Structures are given as C-alpha cells and as structure tokens.
Amino acid sequence: MKTHNLPLWALLFSLVLFVACDPEEPGDGPEPELITTLNYTLTPTDGEVVVLTFQDPDGDGGDAPVISSGTLSANTTYVGTIELLNESVDPVEDITEEVEEEDEEHQFFFMSTVAGLTVDYADQDEDDNPVGLTSSLTTGDASTGTLTINLIHEPQKDADGVATGDISNAGGESDIEVTFSIVVQ
Amino acid sequence: MYNRGYYIALVIILGAFLQCSAQDCDLTIRGYVIDESSQAPLAYVNLYIQETQSGTTTDETGFFSLDKICMGHYHIIVSHIGCEDEKFHCDILSDTILNLTLSHTPISLGTVVVSSQKEDYNNQANLSVNRSVIEDNSHLNISGLLENETGVSLLKNGNGISKPVVHGLYGNRLIILNNGVAQSGQQWGNDHSPEIDPFALDKITIIKGANALEYGSGNLGAVILSEPKRIAKEPHLHGQVNYAYETNGRGQTLNTRLGKYSEALAWRLTGSLKRYGDRETPDYFLNNTGLEEANLSIQLEKTYNEKIFLDFYASTFNTRLGVLRGSHISNLTDLERALSQEEPFFTEPDFSDEIEAPMQEVSHHLAKAKAKYFISDNQIIEFVVSGQVNNRKEFDIRRSGRSEIPALSLFQSTVGADLSYGFTTENNWKLKFGNQTAFAKNTNNPETGIFPLIPNYTTLKSGLFGTATYSKDALTYNFGLRYDIEDQIVLGLTTSFPREVVRYDNLFHNFSALVALTAHLSDQQSLSWNVGYAMRNPAINELYSAGLHQGVSGIEEGDPNLNQEKALKNTLEYKWVPGSQFAFNVLGYYQYFEDYIYLNPQDEFRLTIRGAFPVFSYEQADADIIGLDVSTQYTISNSLLGLLKYSYLKGENRGQGEPLIFMPPNSLFASLTYRGHNTRMLTESLNMEDTEIEVTNRYVFRQNNLLDEQDFLAAPEAYNLFGLKVSTNFILPQYKIRGYLKVDNLFNTQYRDYLNRQRYFANDVGRSLVIGLNLKF
Numbered sequence: 001m002k003t004h005n006l007p008l009w010a011l012l013f014s015l016v017l018f019v020a021c022d023p024e025e026p027g028d029g030p031e032p033e034l035i036t037t038l039n040y041t042l043t044p045t046d047g048e049v050v051v052l053t054f055q056d057p058d059g060d061g062g063d064a065p066v067i068s069s070g071t072l073s074a075n076t077t078y079v080g081t082i083e084l085l086n087e088s089v090d091p092v093e094d095i096t097e098e099v100e101e102e103d104e105e106h107q108f109f110f111m112s113t114v115a116g117l118t119v120d121y122a123d124q125d126e127d128d129n130p131v132g133l134t135s136s137l138t139t140g141d142a143s144t145g146t147l148t149i150n151l152i153h154e155p156q157k158d159a160d161g162v163a164t165g166d167i168s169n170a171g172g173e174s175d176i177e178v179t180f181s182i183v184v185q
Numbered sequence: 186m187y188n189r190g191y192y193i194a195l196v197i198i199l200g201a202f203l204q205c206s207a208q209d210c211d212l213t214i215r216g217y218v219i220d221e222s223s224q225a226p227l228a229y230v231n232l233y234i235q236e237t238q239s240g241t242t243t244d245e246t247g248f249f250s251l252d253k254i255c256m257g258h259y260h261i262i263v264s265h266i267g268c269e270d271e272k273f274h275c276d277i278l279s280d281t282i283l284n285l286t287l288s289h290t291p292i293s294l295g296t297v298v299v300s301s302q303k304e305d306y307n308n309q310a311n312l313s314v315n316r317s318v319i320e321d322n323s324h325l326n327i328s329g330l331l332e333n334e335t336g337v338s339l340l341k342n343g344n345g346i347s348k349p350v351v352h353g354l355y356g357n358r359l360i361i362l363n364n365g366v367a368q369s370g371q372q373w374g375n376d377h378s379p380e381i382d383p384f385a386l387d388k389i390t391i392i393k394g395a396n397a398l399e400y401g402s403g404n405l406g407a408v409i410l411s412e413p414k415r416i417a418k419e420p421h422l423h424g425q426v427n428y429a430y431e432t433n434g435r436g437q438t439l440n441t442r443l444g445k446y447s448e449a450l451a452w453r454l455t456g457s458l459k460r461y462g463d464r465e466t467p468d469y470f471l472n473n474t475g476l477e478e479a480n481l482s483i484q485l486e487k488t489y490n491e492k493i494f495l496d497f498y499a500s501t502f503n504t505r506l507g508v509l510r511g512s513h514i515s516n517l518t519d520l521e522r523a524l525s526q527e528e529p530f531f532t533e534p535d536f537s538d539e540i541e542a543p544m545q546e547v548s549h550h551l552a553k554a555k556a557k558y559f560i561s562d563n564q565i566i567e568f569v570v571s572g573q574v575n576n577r578k579e580f581d582i583r584r585s586g587r588s589e590i591p592a593l594s595l596f597q598s599t600v601g602a603d604l605s606y607g608f609t610t611e612n613n614w615k616l617k618f619g620n621q622t623a624f625a626k627n628t629n630n631p632e633t634g635i636f637p638l639i640p641n642y643t644t645l646k647s648g649l650f651g652t653a654t655y656s657k658d659a660l661t662y663n664f665g666l667r668y669d670i671e672d673q674i675v676l677g678l679t680t681s682f683p684r685e686v687v688r689y690d691n692l693f694h695n696f697s698a699l700v701a702l703t704a705h706l707s708d709q710q711s712l713s714w715n716v717g718y719a720m721r722n723p724a725i726n727e728l729y730s731a732g733l734h735q736g737v738s739g740i741e742e743g744d745p746n747l748n749q750e751k752a753l754k755n756t757l758e759y760k761w762v763p764g765s766q767f768a769f770n771v772l773g774y775y776q777y778f779e780d781y782i783y784l785n786p787q788d789e790f791r792l793t794i795r796g797a798f799p800v801f802s803y804e805q806a807d808a809d810i811i812g813l814d815v816s817t818q819y820t821i822s823n824s825l826l827g828l829l830k831y832s833y834l835k836g837e838n839r840g841q842g843e844p845l846i847f848m849p850p851n852s853l854f855a856s857l858t859y860r861g862h863n864t865r866m867l868t869e870s871l872n873m874e875d876t877e878i879e880v881t882n883r884y885v886f887r888q889n890n891l892l893d894e895q896d897f898l899a900a901p902e903a904y905n906l907f908g909l910k911v912s913t914n915f916i917l918p919q920y921k922i923r924g925y926l927k928v929d930n931l932f933n934t935q936y937r938d939y940l941n942r943q944r945y946f947a948n949d950v951g952r953s954l955v956i957g958l959n960l961k962f
Contacts, residue, residue, distance in 0.1 A: 023641040023676045026686060027631030033587055035794055059636060060733050060740065060793045062681035088682065098585045105584075150518070150796075154582060156530065168522060171530030173515035173582065177796025 034059050035095050037085040038178055040149060042070070042078035042137055050078070052147070054178040057087050069181040072117075074142050080119065080135040082108060082149070084176070099133065099151070106175075107157060108132025109150040109167040114182050116140015117147070121165065129157040130165070139184045151176035210255035216283035217247045218263075225765070229823075229862050230285075231874065235260040238870070238918045242862075260419075262921070264875065274419050313390040316414075319383050320959050321912065321925055323457075324429045324438045327383045327411065333883065335814040335830045336393060336772070338849035341941040342376040344434070344464050344950055345476040345506045346545070349379075350940065351391055351407035352774060353810045353836050353848050357724045360397070360404040363411055364498050366553050367401045369599040369625055370575040373639075373726040375847075376942065380502045380549035380575065382480035384427070384440040385455040387414040393756065393772070398650050399605070401621060402669035402695055403721045405752040406776055413498075416444055416451040416486050425961045433929075433953030434475065435536065436461035451486040462538030463507075467933045467951035469532050471943075473510040475540045479503050494557040503548040507540040512946040513582055514738055516796030520897060520945070529947045542580040542588040550574045563609040567619075573599040578630075581735055592735060593638065594630035599623060615654040622647040627725070638734055638741065639726050640677030640687075646670070648695075663701035663715075670694055671722050680731050689729070693749060695720040713758045723747040727782050727803045740791045741784065742802045750805070751779040765820065772814045781808035783838070783845065786895070806840025810848070824862060830854040835890055846895050850888040850903075850939050856881040864916075872916040881908040888939045898945055904936035923959040928952065 036059065040052040050072060056065035072078070084095035099106045103125040110119035110132070119137045121130030132151075152172040155162060159169035218230045226247025233240035234251060236259050243249045258276050263285060275281075314330050322330055328347040331337045340355050341347040348355055356375065361368040363381050371377050383389070390410040397408040417423075424443035430436070437460055444453035459478035463470045482500035489495065511529025514520055523530060553571040560566060575598075578591035605619030625644050629637040648669035655662045675689040699717040706712055730743040754776040761769045785804040790797040812834040819827045831853050836845030861876040888900040912925035933952040937944040 021626070021643065023626060023643045023674055024628045026629065026637070026641050026676055026678050031636060032634050033583060033585075038794060054794055056794050058680065058682040060680075060791070060795075060798070062679075065792060065794065095584075102584060153584060168525070170522070171511070172519075173513060174519050174796050175515070175584070176794055177516055177518055178794060 031059065031088055032086065032093065034086050034088050035084050035176060036087045037083075038149065038176060039083040039085070040180075041081050041083065042072065043081075044073065044076050044078050047073055047076065052180045054180075055087070059088060067178070067180065069183070070147075071183045071185060072137075072139050074139055074184050076139050078137040078139075079122070080137045082133050082135075084151075096133065099131075103131045103133075104129070104157075105154050106131060107152055107155045107162070107170070108135070109152065109165055109170070110135065110137075111148040111150070111167070112145060112182070114139075114145035114147065114184055115143040117143070117145070117182070117184065119147075119165070127157070129163055141184070143184045145182055146179050147182050148179045149176065150174055210253055212254040212256060212277055212280050214251040214254060214277065214281045214283055216249060216281075216285060218243050218249065218285045219247055231262075231264045233262045233264070233916070235262060235919065238916075240864075240916075242864075260421075273417070274421075313388055316387045319386060319389075320425075320427060320923070321910075321927075321957065323384055323427050323440050323957065324431050324436060324459075324955055325383070327379055327381045327386075327389065330383055330389060331391065331409075333830075333854050333881075334391060335816050335832050335854075336812070336834075337391065338832075338852070338940055340375055340847065341938070341943070343471070343474050343507075343509050343512075343941070343943045345461070345474065346376050346378050346508070348375070348377065349391075349409060350849055351409070352393060352776070352812055353834050353845070354406050357403065357727075358405045358721065359407050359409065360401050361409045361411065362400055363551060364413065364500075364553060365555065365569060366551060366571040366573070366601065367623070369573045369597060369623075370549060371577050371595055371597070373724050376508075376545075377547075377577070378504075378506070380504070380547055381411055382455070382457050382478075382482065382500065382502055383411070384442070384457045385413055385480070385482040385500060386411045388412055393774075398652055398665040398667045398697055398699060398717075399617065399619060402646065402648050402667065402671070402697070403719075405719050405721055405750070405778075406717075406754045413453070413455075413484060416446055416453050416484065418451075419444070419446050421445065423962060425959060427957070427959045429955055429957035431461070431953055431955045433950055434461040434464045435538065449487075453484040455482045455484075456480065460538070463533075463536055464950045465536075466948040467935050468948070469528050470534075470536055471509050471947055471950070472529070472531050472533050472537070473507040473539070473541060473544070475507045475538050477505045477540065492559045494559075496555045496557075497553070498555075499550075499552040501548070501550045504546070505540055506545045506547070508543040508545070509943055509947060510541075510543070512943055513543045516738070516793075516798055517790065518796055520738060523946055524898060526946075542582050544580050546578045546580070546591075548574075548576045565607045567603070567605045567607070569601075569603040571599075571601045571603075573597075573601075575599075579735075587634070590632060590634065591630075592633055592635050594633050595627060595639075596630055597625060597627045599625040613656065616651070617653075618649075618651045620647065620649050636678070636680070636732050638730055638732050640675050640729050640731075642673060642675040642725050644674075644725075645672045659705040661703040661705075663699065665697075665699040667697040668695070669697075673722075673725065675725065675729060677729055677731070689745060691728075693722045695722065695749065709761060709763045711760045713756075713760075715756045715758075716754070718751070718753050721750045721752070723749065723782055723803075730803070733798065739799045739801050742800065744803050747782060747803060747805060748780045750782050752781075753777045767820070768818045770814075770816050774810075774812050776810045778808045778810075780805040781838070781845075783808075785841075806838050808836065808838045808840070808845055810834065810836040810845070824860045826858045826860065828854075828856045828858075837890075843892055843895065844890040846891065847940065848888070848890065850900070851886040853884040853886075854882070867915075870918050874914050874916060876913040877911070879908075879910040879912075881910070882906070883908075885938065900939045901937035901944055904934060904938070906934055906936070907931040919962065921961045923957075923961075925955075925957050927955040927957075929955070 036057045038054045042050040050070045052070045053068040086093040119135050122136045123131050123134040152170050153175045154172040155170040162170045218227045228245050230243040241249050328339050328349045331349050338350040339347045340350050361379050392408045400408045422445045427440040429438040440457045442455045457480040462475040464474045480502045485497040487495045510531040551573050555569045558566045577595045579593040581592040601623035603621045607617045609615050623646050628641050650667040652665040671693045673691040677687050678684045697719040701715040703713040728743045730741040734741045756774040758772040784801040787800040791800050814832050816830040833851045836848040838845050857880050859878040864872050864874040866872050884905045887903045891900050908929050910927040915922040930952045936949050
C-alpha cells in the first residue's frame with residue numbers, strides 16, 4: 001500500500017468506529033385523537049335522566065373498558081345527547097367539538113335489538129344530512145336487548161339508506177362502536 | 186414474460202493480436218464466437234461497429250468478418266437475440282483477429298451464473314434477472330421483476346406495494362442485498378416494499394439454497410442479490426434514456442443512466458422518475474392507488490494500481506404510495522360491511538392521479554464504500570463500510586386535519602462494516618473468511634400522537650463466517666459455517682396507564698451451517714444436493730408488538746419469551762441439457778422449522794371503544810414447507826422458443842395441525858417466443874433487427890391448503906392471465922433505439938390474488954398496455 005493511500009484508508013476505518021448507543025426514550029406524548037369515553041345522556045320530558053357510559057381510559061389494549069347498562073321507562077321519549085371525551089390527557093379533551101366542527105364527515109348510527117325501541121336523528125349538518133349528536137329515543141313496551149352506537153368517520157351520506165340511519169352502505173371507518181345492555185320496564 | 190429464456194453473461198476474451206502496420210481503409214476484423222461451456226460455435230450473433238454503422242452476423246461456424254475498416258477507435262456492440270448487449274471499445278490499427286467467448290447459459294432454468302466477478306454460486310440454485318429484462322420492464326418495481334421466476338411470488342397490498350416471497354419465505358426470513366449491503370428498513374411489515382430502484386441494477390439473482398452464509402444472518406433459505414455491474418472500460422460518455430407509458434394507471438416512467446470510464450475515476454449516474462394515478466380493474470377505478478417515485482444513484486470506481494480497487498455507491502430512493510381508499514377500515518363490523526360490497530367503498534367514476542391518505546411516504550438512502558486489495562494472485566481482502574437511513578411514514582384517515590400527520594412514523598439508521606479474506610490454496614481449495622458487523626437504531630417519531638405498534642430499539646449484530654469450495658473431477662463441494670451474536674436493547678411503553686418505560690436487553694447466539702455437493706453426471710446432466718441449517722432471532726415486532734396494526738385491522742401482540750427460529754432446508758436439483766434444443770431442470774426442497782414464528786388469530790375479540798378487533802398473537806410451532814420447481818425450455822425451431830415452468834408449494838403448521846397461512850398458491854407459467862433473425866432495412870440509415878413476439882400465460886391455482894377459520898374470506902378462485910409483447914431494435918447511425926409494446930392481462934380478466942391484501946376489498950387490475958422506448962448512445 002502506498003503512503004498516499006493512507007488518509008483514504010484512515011477515513012474508511014473511522015467510519016466504522018461508531019458508538020453503540022441506547023435507543024431513544026419512547027415519547028409518552030399525548031394521544032390527542034384518542035376517544036376514551038362516550039356518554040349517551042337520555043333525558044325524558046318527565047322522569048329520571050339515564051346516562052349510558054363506555055369508558056376505556058388507557059385506549060386499545062391495557063385494561064378492559066368499563067361499560068354501564070341502562071334501565072329505561074316503557075313508552076317514553078328521551079332526548080339523547082352524545083358526549084365524547086379523551087380522558088387520557090390532562091385537562092380532559094372534549095372530542096365532541098371535533099365532531100361538531102366536521103359534522104359533514106361524521107354520522108352516528110343507532111342499532112337496537114330492543115323491541116319497540118327506535119332512535120331518530122334530531123340534528124343536521126350543513127348539507128341537511130343527519131349527524132346524531134342529538135337524537136330522539138322512543139321506547140315501546142317492557143323489553144330487553146342491546147343498543148349499539150356507531151360513529152362512522154367519512155361516511156358516504158348520499159348512499160342508499162344512510163340518511164335514515166342504515167349503516168350498510170355508509171363506507172368509512174368506525175371511530176366508535178359500543179354496545180349497551182338495555183332494560184325497558 | 187420477463188424471462189427471455191437465454192441470458193448471455195458475456196465474457197469477452199479479446200484475443201486480439203494487434204500488429205501495427207498502418208494501412209488505408211482496408212483493414213478487416215475477423216474471428217469466431219464460441220459458446221463457453223460447450224465450445225460449440227455460435228451462429229446468429231450480431232456484431233455492429235457503431236462508428237461505421239456497419240455490422241455482420243456470425244455464420245453456422247460462428248465465423249464473422251468485417252471488411253473495409255479504417256484505422257481508428259471503435260465501439261463494437263455484440264448482441265445475441267433475447268440477450269443483453271455488450272459493448273466494448275477497441276483500437277483497430279491493423280487486421281485484427283477477435284475471438285469472442287460467450288457464456289451462453291439458460292439462466293431461466295437456474296443454471297450456474299458466470300459473472301465477471303467470478304462469484305462462487307456453484308452449488309446454489311440460482312435464478313437471475315438481467316439488464317435487458319430490467320430495461321424492458323422499467324415500469325415495474327423490484328418485486329414485480331421477479332414475479333415470473335419459478336419459486337417466486339409476491340405478497341402485495343394493491344399494485345404499488347409488493348414484496349418478494351421465495352419458496353414461501355418473505356420479510357424477515359429473506360435477505361435482500363442491495364449492492365452488497367443487506368437492505369435494512371422495516372422489512373417486518375407485510376405491506377412494506379423493498380426500497381430499491383431496479384433501473385440502477387444490472388442483475389438480480391435469487392439464491393434459493395439455504396447456503397448463502399456470507400450474506401448475513403437470519404436468512405432461512407433465500408437471498409436476493411441486486412447489483413449493478415462494474416463500469417465498462419469505455420472512455421467516452423455513454424448512456425441511455427428510457428421512457429415507458431402504461432395505460433392502466435396512466436403511469437409514466439422516465440429513467441436515465443450515464444457513465445464514463447477514465448483511469449482517474451470511472452463514474453455512473455442513474456436516475457428514475459415515476460408517476461402513476463389510480464389503477465383500474467375491468468369494471469372500476471381503484472381509488473387512491475397511484476404512486477410517485479424519484480430515485481438517484483451514483484457509482485464511482487477507481488483502480489489505484491494492479492492491487493487496489495475502490496468502489497463507492499450512494500443512492501436515494503423516495504416514494505409516495507397510495508393505498509386503496511376503500512380498504513381503510515377500522516373494526517370487524519367495518520370489514521363485514523366492506524366484504525359485502527360489490528365494488529369497494531369510495532369508488533369514483535373518474536380517473537384521478539391524486540394520492541391522499543391512506544398512503545405511505547418512504548425514503549431510503551444508502552452510501553457504501555468498498556475496497557478490494559489483491560494481496561497476491563490467490564489472496565484478496567475486501568472491506569466494505571455502509572450507512573443506511575430509512576424513513577417511513579404511513580398516513581391514515583384521521584379527524585380534524587390530522588390526516589396530514591403520519592399515524593406511523595419510523596426512522597431507522599444503520600451502519601455496517603464487513604471484512605473478508607479470500608484465499609485459494611495450491612490444491613485449489615477456495616476459502617473465504619469474514620466478519621460482518623452492523624448497528625441499527627430504530628425510533629418512533631413522536632409526531633404521530635398514537636401509541637406506537639413497535640417499541641424503540643437498537644440492535645448490534647456481529648457475525649463470523651467461513652466458506653470453502655473445492656472441485657475435483659466431476660464433483661464440487663461447498664462447506665460453510667457461521668456464528669452470529671446479536672444484542673437487542675428495547676425501550677417500550679406499557680399498554681396500561683400510567684404509561685411506564687419498559688426495558689428489555691436480549692442477547693442471542695446463532696449458528697448456521699451448510700454442506701452442498703454437485704455432481705456433474707455427464708456433459709449434459711448434473712445433480713446438486715444442498716443442506717443448510719440456520720437460526721433466526723425473533724424480530725422486534727414478533728417480540729414486542731402491542732396494539733392496533735392499522736394496515737391489517739387487527740390487534741397484534743408480541744411475546745417477549747419467543748425463542749429463536751431454527752430451520753433445516755434440503756434441496757435437490759437435477760439439470761439436463763441434452764444439446765442446444767432442450768433443457769430441463771427440476772428442484773425439490775423440504776424445509777423443516779423448529780419454533781416457526783407466526784401470527785396466530787386468537788379466539789377472543791378485543792373490545793375497544795372503536796368496536797371489536799380480532800387479536801393476533803405471535804406464537805411458535807414446528808412447521809414445514811415442501812415444494813417443487815420445474816422448468817423446461819424447448820427450441821422448436823431457429824426462431825421459435827417455448828418455455829414452461831411450474832411451482833408447487835405446501836406449508837404445514839405441524840404443531841397446530843393446520844396449514845401455514847400466506848403461502849403462495851401453485852402456479853404455471855408458459856411462454857412462446859418468436860424471434861426474427863433478419864435485419865430489416867427500413868430506410869438507408871434505419872434498420873430494424875431482433876424483432877421478437879412473445880405470448881405468455883400465467884395460471885395461478887387456488888390456494889386450497891387453507892382452513893375456513895384461518896381467514897376472513899375464503900381464498901380466491903384460480904386465475905389465468907395472458908400477455909403479449911412485441912419488441913424490436915431500431916438501428917440508427919450512432920444510436921440504437923429499442924421499442925416495445927406489451928399488453929398485460931390481455932383479456933381483461935377479473936381476478937383476485939390470494940397474496941394481495943387488497944383482495945378483501947376489490948378485484949385486481951385489468952388490461953394494461955405498456956409502450957416503452959429505450960435510447961442508447
């Protein structure tokens with residue numbers, strides 16, 4: 001090897017001298033998009049307010065979610081309002097506002113196996129399509145079953161049946177899908 | 186379609202006896218072209234002198250003669266039909282005898298590759314894709330180029346994202362070497378393509394035996410070598426420009442390559458640009474399936490003296506890949522709704538070339554320096570240092586403008602150093618020893634605001650290997666041993682609140698070994714047996730995945746207690762080439778795995794606020810893969826060539842008593858090629874030669890080796906695709922332009938492919954026409 005090649009070799013070898021260092025500390029950053037809590041507050045014209053709650057403060061995985069069940073009065077109409085929270089951050093973030101701001105891109109769907117129980121939309125986005133943050137829930141005779149609330153992000157609101165609450169053609173992806181046990185008595 | 190049946194690794198032995206006696210323009214260049222292996226004369230080899238625009242073709246005896254040549258410097262192009270051209274420069278000062286030896290090897294049948302670097306691939310089952318195939322398919326990515334090779338399949342997510350599967354193995358079980366450096370990056374993801382620009386390459390070789398010990402640890406059975414060749418000793422600036430337009434996706438590809446050799450420094454520059462819009466099935470557009478790509482690479486070579494050779498290579502690869510909008514779903518209910526649709530959700534009536542979330546943005550940069558020091562005629566030291574940076578961002582549909590923020594953002598940097606020593610003993614043992622060391626650091630960028638699927642980690646790997654090759658009489662022996670040590674340091678977060686940092690420190694020791702034996706039974710037949718044992722460490726995602734893998738809509742859970750995976754692969758290959766008309770090759774293999782790591786769907790569903798998600802856990806079980814690759818080639822006449830290939834594979838999870846999932850279905854490939862030997866003169870200065878018409882047919886069987894409960898949807902039906910390609914070379918003074926026209930999926934067949942994740946949502950792409958032009962100067 002000629003002498004004038006030495007700097008070149010030195011450069012090559014120096015490239016290999018790296019220091020094996022530890023991985024980066026994982027960022028325990030906030031997860032601002034996470035929805036941890038859904039509250040469906042049902043207020044009858046006369047009688048007791050019922051709140052259906054789905055709560056999973058640590059998000060997917062980790063501890064199992066806590067789901068409340070509800071007892072509703074027969075043949076009653078309730079005004080239903082949905083509240084979405086991110087309780088994993090401090091202060092607690094109100095995700096409901098995000099959905100309100102982008103209401104054309106969101107729609108709630110209500111699916112019930114309780115006989116006689118129906119949910120109608122009581123709000124509209126700017127294109128006069130339903131959103132479902134506010135709804136009207138009507139019970140029939142005494143019965144039991146489940147109520148599933150599904151929030152679809154970017155639904156195709158023009159598709160067949162979507163405006164009347166049929167989810168099958170809505171597309172998009174579920175931001176929320178929770179199921180409550182319901183007793184109507 | 187991509188394989189041309191023949192490949193010529195041109196070993197030009199310039200037996201040019203130059204005698205200086207100046208004459209007028211009355212010199213002749215004469216000589217013979219012979220086949221290297223059979224020593225038989227080769228007819229129909231074209232020789233063309235660029236400067237004089239004159240050429241000739243060898244006769245039945247392999248003889249050629251070029252007359253009335255003036256004294257001067259010439260570029261001579263040697264071409265043989267269906268093969269890559271070779272061009273060399275020579276000074277003609279007197280009547281010259283030029284004897285050329287062509288290594289005329291039917292590579293498609295997996296025979297030995299003769300390369301200029303004389304790598305020892307002797308006992309390995311190899312396949313290779315050459316430069317002419319790469320040029321004629323510049324619209325494809327590196328995986329796409331390998332699709333029609335026997336034993337190779339593609340694991341896809343739509344048309345733009347694909348990774349190669351060799352003998353049922355992919356991802357972490359396969360090593361891809363880009364220019365001699367093991368490609369790093371996020372190879373664990375089934376929806377992550379290898380980030381390599383094929384246009385910068387001259388050859389892609391697949392080594393199927395379990396014996397590529399010198400290429401790194403963890404490969405349980407196959408290595409893909411992708412490499413550019415040495416810069417030709419060509420003192421003038423030469424290059425090529427390549428353009429292809431594809432109707433399906435309205436895609437455009439532009440490539441260029443420039444190079445020049447000089448004693449001081451030889452250089453080559455390659456650049457590629459690609460842009461595609463939405464692909465189209467026979468019935469509808471696939472919304473958001475476009476892609477963009479911009480790549481650049483530079484290669485520098487310097488020979489200091491007889492003893493030192495230096496080579497530097499740097500490349501940058503940058504891409505944006507759209508993912509079918511209708512395949513972006515959340516939970517199981519969404520999947521059921523999507524499965525019940527005739528057309529995917531969000532299908533638009535019109536073409537669009539916009540790429541929006543869901544999409545991937547990936548860039549990969551590589552720099553490599555290699556030094557070779559020839560100590561003496563039989564000893565060589567090689568030293569390689571390399572650095573790689575991989576930046577992957579995946580974008581999902583998110584609320585409140587967060588679609589602009591990646592949902593997955595990973596940054597990986599890798600540095601490596603390889604040192605090897607090669608030695609040939611007096612009694613002809615070829616020995617090689619070496620060390621490979623690499624350090625990688627993988628970090629989740631905190632920008633996502635989403636709990637990361639895989640933790641941050643660093644790995645330090647170092648391996649020692651030794652290989653030996655010995656040939657005596659009709660037998661060739663190969664032996665190899667390798668030991669690797671890997672240290673993984675992992676920093677993750679707990680999945681429950683309050684989030685705490687968890688640290689893991691793992692140390693693995695791995696051993697690999699191989700024995701291979703080739704018996705040349707006669708001039709026409711050979712039999713190779715190859716057995717290799719290898720270990721693979723569980724990868725970070727297999728150990729520590731925790732959370733939702735949006736790309737597959739499932740919750741994936743790693744197991745920190747996984748053991749190493751061990752594999753024993755046996756291959757037996759028989760080749761029979763009785764003369765120049767017919768060739769036959771069969772390769773059978775059996776690979777047994779102890780503690781095969783796989784994602785096992787669990788019986789439970791994980792309830793989240795977004796609904797129920799399926800849970801997949803990484804588990805281990807003993808497994809095996811058995812397979813057979815058969816290929817035959819038949820030269821029907823001088824101008825008609827037929828090719829038939831068949832691949833069979835069956836994977837079983839022995840521990841669970843069920844089939845292995847994501848195993849390639851069996852397939853059959855046939856092609857018939859017509860080759861016109863005549864040169865057609867179109868005008869005084871425009872000739873047309875080497876016209877080819879090729880009809881191809883690929884039949885993919887249904888994957889029947891699958892239980893209903895192993896997948897959300899039954900495996901799709903078998904499909905049969907036809908293709909057509911017409912290509913020709915236009916010879917102009919100074920230039921050569923190659924033009925080709927190709928139709929893929931000729932009959933616009935509706936189909937879905939088992940290994941394409943998009944199959945849950947949409948049909949595969951329909952008919953497509955590709956028009957390409959390649960100008961060489």
